[in-house]
Amino acid sequence: DQQVKQNSPSLSVQEGRISILNCDYTNSMFDYFLWYKKYPAEGPTFLISISSIKDKNEDGRFTVFLNKSAKHLSLHIVPSQPGDSAVYFCAASAGGSQGNLIFGKGTKLSVKP
């Protein structure tokens, strides 16, 4: 049973426009959420995180929104750049009880010039 779901395997966006990547979770014990970006043959690179006590966190072009009632989070990238093309993973943890990350299957983002 997948606890973290990224229902869109791929997303294509024009350069300069907004990219919105979505993630749903089922475990209400999750209290810490992260987004990672991954290029082929490399390890995931940390992008941004959010604690369950917040509903928004911004870092430059990246903003993560958390809707606890819907058990949904999203990553907004504005403006999108060709270098953003990668696979994006959503991850969650129940930080108070265990620190391992539960990952979604990823969304492949393609930003076209």
Next chain:
Amino acid sequence: KAGVTQTPRYLIKTRGQQVTLSCSPISGHRSVSWYQQTPGQGLQFLFEYFSETQRNKGNFPGRFSGRQFSNSRSEMNVSTLELGDSALYLCASRIQGYTDTQYFGPGTRLTVL
């Protein structure tokens, strides 16, 4: 600060053999986690070590084991390799706490023939 390093980067083994992978965490990081990435299952948590003790364990058979040394470096071992063990093995380190961000190494690509 140097990132997480993993050696070797690539390995080819045959069924029945055993393998040891190594991970050096970021300086000052005391927690090391291991993950397996496969096309079918995505990124799955194997185990986490903190202060030379296994702190958390995922749902993998006992053929998968690990250890951590006093300098926080970690090794993972897979015995009696099976074809299905072919995967990218990723190591991640964090300072110590459950909500500290995990930073990943580049991974070791293991191919079992």
